[in-house]
Amino acid sequence: MPSVVDVAGMNRISRAIYANAAGAIAGMVRNRGAAQAATGDERPLLTASMFGNTTTAVEHARGILEAAGYEVLVFHATGSGDAPWKA
Incomplete structure (x- = not known):
């Protein structure tokens, strides 16, 4: 907030x-x-973060993980926590 x-x-x-x-x-x-x-939903949760250039790989990995019984939450790696070294 x-x-x-x-x-x-x-x-x-x-x-x-x-x-x-x-x-x-x-x-x-x-x-x-x-x-x-x-x-x-009782599936174990996993998270993944991605940038635009990693979208294809993350979507592929998510498909594999979901087929193995996981729920995958994908977050874009931008926003308030992005790249603190750029300050």
Whole structure:
């Protein structure tokens, strides 16, 4: 959840944002069992990250892993965690 304001003390904006974040976390914890039961999927999970130039290889590997009984979650390797050495 984006903080919107700098985390440098509490103010009316940050208090509202932190209250919303705490409520969201509490709701997810409270609903965890129902969410897990709703999926009905007991396959082991694996994750893979990919860039555009690795898409073909990751899709091929995912097919092999899914045939072996795994559920594969694919994430694109971009965004807030991408390449910290570029800073």
